[in-house]
Amino acid sequence: MKTHVLRRAIAPTTGVTAGVTAAVGGGTVGVSGYFARQIVTPVVHVDDVPVLEVGGDHVVFASTEESIAPGRYGLWQNGFDTHVRLGDVLDVDADRVTRRVDGVDFGSLRTGKARFNGYYFCGPPATSLPVALDETVIDTPLGPAPAWVDRVPGSDRWAVLVHGRGALRGETLRAVPVLQELGISSVIPTYRNDIGAPRSADHRYHLGLTEWADVEAALVYAAQHGAREVQLFGWSMGAAVVLQLLDRSWTAELVSRVVLDSPVVDWAPVLDFHAGEHRLPRLVSRVGANLLRGPLRRALAGLAEPVDIRQTNWVARSDELTRPMLLIHSAVDEFVPYAPSAALAAARPDLVQLETWDVARHCREWNVDPARWEQVVRDFCAA
Incomplete structure (x- = not known):
């Protein structure tokens, strides 16, 4: 995707370096505000x-x-x-x-x-995916949002597949053939600020803290079409969205299992990591996180409401988890650090299964070893 959208958004290109340099003139708050704004600003895709x-x-x-x-x-x-x-x-x-x-x-x-x-399969109008997808529209809190559906006739088992930050729905399609093989229908929603989906009032990402409500609408859609059990999949920020849904939504009672690929299970280490990649002190990411939830959020990050990333720390909140969970993560992920996934698996070995890749880049575990990825998912979801 996207896979490097945040990295690109704050990469040391000429334009961004100029922005950071100007922000430095305003001190730590200026640099941190610029840094925080990049994290929540929708991605502009560039051929590079x-x-x-x-x-x-x-x-x-x-x-x-x-x-x-x-x-x-x-x-x-x-x-x-x-x-x-x-x-x-x-x-x-x-x-x-x-x-x-x-x-x-x-x-x-x-x-x-x-x-x-990472979208080897990109979805309609492509014909490369060995599964026929139907176009539909899901009513979200912000309005109608496009979605794809693969319906397995007679099945009451469904999966909702949630893409990551700045990604397209095609990111999730690698899972659909495996799920269809298992007799599980799939719905692949868009959420606020996606291309073609409704925009939020501030046109900013909220890092899962509001997007979950749009995915909740996808679970309601599945239930209305016969789902008695739902498995949730999330890639990158999509994992953060899924985890917020499990915490906040009544539809969580339908969820039986969770699969998270290259997951954000805590935003703070992600911010720290990218500050380090740009040779910025950790203070910048920590002040940036405070700005996202503080009174300067609108002026410095363009946010209409607070984004409190402390609520996304599922390592600290691991005792609140109740669903079996499969984590797929590359140890050399260059976008979302691996360590929080390992820490979550260590904190809840009774619920969390961690499958580690050694060479894949962010959200590209399937791309480097599709047979292993599909077998791991097949074994976990068939239960």
Whole structure:
């Protein structure tokens, strides 16, 4: 995706560096306010990987961390006009990387710039997913929001699949074939500030603390269509959304199991991590977190209401968890640190199963080892 949307949002590019430099003039509060604003501001997707050559069955990229990564990926170009499924690396030569092209879902790939993501399957109008998805609309607290549904006839077992921050619904599609195989229907909702979904009044992410209500509407939809049991899936910030729903919603009584991929189980370490990545002191992330919930939140972060990330610390709140939970997380995740997932699993070994990947980037465990990912999910969800 997105996978690096927050990293890109606060990456040390010329424009952002200039913004941080200007903020430094205002002292710690200025820097922290700028930092906090990037975290809650919706993502602008940018084509940033050079495409040097396009062949019938291959494409040549400039060598980057993304283009050289092992596994299968999606590639977008020209906004969302073109989507290509990429296979393995075929050749690495100096500063060039050649990858196999598995298929073009729509559009036409050309030389220029493109952007990698984990969406090997991107959903309608693509036909690469071996499952037919129906388009529907779910009534959320902010208004109608688009969703996809895979209905298994006669089944009363459902799953709700929640994508991450700045991601698209396609991020979750890797789970749908496994769930269909198990006889589990799927609903894949959008939530506030997604492309095509209603906007919140401030057009800001609330890091799961309000988005959960839109996912609650997806559980209500499933219940209205016969669900007697619901399994919840969440990727990255989607995990934070899921955990808030379990805490706050009456629909949690329908939930039997939870699967979280590259999960945010505590926002504070994520903020600390990204401050460190930008050589900023931890004080900046801590002051930024205070600003998100304090009286300066509107002026400095554009938030209409408080975002208190202390409520997202599920390591500290682990005794409140009541559902069996599968955590899938890469030990080298470059966006959401792995340590809180390990700490949560250690705190609740009776409920939490942790599956660790060694090489995958953020939310790309399936991409580097789809067979393992699918087997782990199959074994957990079949119970």
